[in-house]
Amino acid sequence: MKKYFNLIIMGPQGSGKGTQAELLAKKFDMEIVAPGNLIREMIKKHTILSQKIKNYLKKGELLPDKYIKKLVLEKINIIKKNQGIIFDGFPRNFNQTQILDELSGQLNLKKPIMIYLKIDRKTAITRIVSRRICPKCGKIFFPGSKNYRQGICSKCGIKLVQREDDRPEVVKTRLQIYFKETQKIIKYYRQTGRFIEVDGEPNIEQVFEKILEKINDYFKE
Ligand code: AMP
Numbered sequence: 001m002k003k004y005f006n007l008i009i010m011g012p013q014g015s016g017k018g019t020q021a022e023l024l025a026k027k028f029d030m031e032i033v034a035p036g037n038l039i040r041e042m043i044k045k046h047t048i049l050s051q052k053i054k055n056y057l058k059k060g061e062l063l064p065d066k067y068i069k070k071l072v073l074e075k076i077n078i079i080k081k082n083q084g085i086i087f088d089g090f091p092r093n094f095n096q097t098q099i100l101d102e103l104s105g106q107l108n109l110k111k112p113i114m115i116y117l118k119i120d121r122k123t124a125i126t127r128i129v130s131r132r133i134c135p136k137c138g139k140i141f142f143p144g145s146k147n148y149r150q151g152i153c154s155k156c157g158i159k160l161v162q163r164e165d166d167r168p169e170v171v172k173t174r175l176q177i178y179f180k181e182t183q184k185i186i187k188y189y190r191q192t193g194r195f196i197e198v199d200g201e202p203n204i205e206q207v208f209e210k211i212l213e214k215i216n217d218y219f220k221e
Contacts, residue, residue, distance in 0.1 A: 004030075004082050004083065004084040004110070005028075005084055005110055005112075005113060006084055006085045006086070006087070006104075006109060006110050006111070006112040006113070007024065007030070007084070007085070007086045007087070007112055007113055007114075007115055008086075008087040008090070008091070008100075008112045008113070008114045008115070008189070009021045009024070009086055009087070009088050009114075009115050009117070010114055010115065010116045010117065010182065010185070010186065010189075011116060011117030011118065011119065011200055012119060012121070012124040012175055012178045012179070013124060013128050013171070013174055013175065013178065014119065014123065014124035014125070014126075014127035014128040014131070015117040015118075015119045015124065015127075015200040016117060016119075016127075016200055016204060016207060017088055017089075017117055018034070018088060018140060019140065019204055020115075020117065020204075020207060020208060020211060021034070021086045021088040023204075023208050024086055024208075024211070025086055027212070028084055029083070029084070030083065030084035030085060030086050031079045031080075031083055031084070031085050031086070032085075032086045032088055033072055033075045033076060033079075033085055033086070033087050033088070033090065034087075034088035034089050034090070035063075035068050035071055035072060035089050035090050035092075036088075036089045037088075037138060038071045038072075038075060039053060039057065039063065039071070040057075040138065042071075043057070053067070057164070057165055058164060058165065058170070059170065059173065060165050060170040060171070060173035060174040060177070061173070061177070062092055062093065062177060062181075065093070065095050065096055065099060068090065068092075068096060068099075069096075069099050069103075072087075072090055072099075072100075072103070073103065076103065076107060076109075085109070085112070087100070087112060091185055092178075092181060092182070092185075093181040093182075093185070094181070094184045094185055094188070096185075097184075097185050097188055100112070111192075111194060112194065113194040113195070113196060113215075113218065114186070114189040114194060114195050114196065115196045115198060115211055115214075115215075116186060116189075116195065116196065116197045116198065117198055117200030117207065118197060118198070118199055118200055118201075119199075119200040119201055120201075121175060121179070123200075123201060124175060125168075125171060125175070127142065128166050128171050129166060129167070129168055129171060130142065130143050131162075131163075131166060132148065132151065132160035132161060132162055133160060133161060133162070133163050133166075134153035134155070134156055134158065134160055135158065135159075135160075135161050136153065136156040136158055137153065137155055137156050139153060139154075139155060141153075141160055144203075147160075148160075196211070196214045196215065196218055198210050198211050198214060
């Protein structure tokens with residue numbers, strides 16, 4: 001049987017966690033569970049609930065845990081058994097850490113290892129306000145990315161936009177929430193030993209290489 005493991009990729013907005021999650025998913029044939037993406041998909045459906053949810057996103061606030069739990073559970077349920085999962089943007093507060101432990105127990109999932117991408121607030125702000133997104137496929141583009149200057153998605157060929165919650169005034173709230181809520185989560189995972197810290201300041205390839213190196217070391221120990 002294929003050896004599998006689960007990961008949580010943690011870091012402030014702009015730490016590159018979405019990008020690293022995609023690279024890791026490809027490398028290890030894993031599935032990504034990212035509530036932010038699931039929420040954006042849900043909003044596109046224009047239901048009454050999606051209007052309500054949109055307001056949280058607009059303000060940069062966290063959605064109530066009950067919605068997140070439901071979304072995460074629905075997504076996990078369609079993932080094959082024994083396929084590795086990468087949680088991106090979950091848990092985002094300490095209660096969600098407990099929800100994840102609960103779900104892991106109920107669904108018999110391997111306890112996840114946290115990969116923490118450390119960057120400072122200044123780097124986070126610079127990266128977030130300059131990034132653009134494809135409104136169709138959700139791919140993120142940074143100033144160094146191919147096609148960023150043309151402002152066109154390299155896959156869908158449509159115009160890139162700035163995410164509404166990537167505007168400087170909302171970014172401030174999101175980062176405040178991130179730093180306030182995640183300290184306890186990080187401390188918890190550090191204590192479990194299922195914790196890998198990586199400097200998220202270098203470029204994408206360098207960070208990815210470091211993550212792979214540290215995952216390798218983790219399993220050797
Ligand atoms: P993200 O794409 O991960 O930056 O998420 C975008 C927005 O979705 C956040 O600002 C929150 O409003 C909401 N969101 C994403 N993940 C969570 C979560 N785990 N708990 C609560 N709200 C979330």
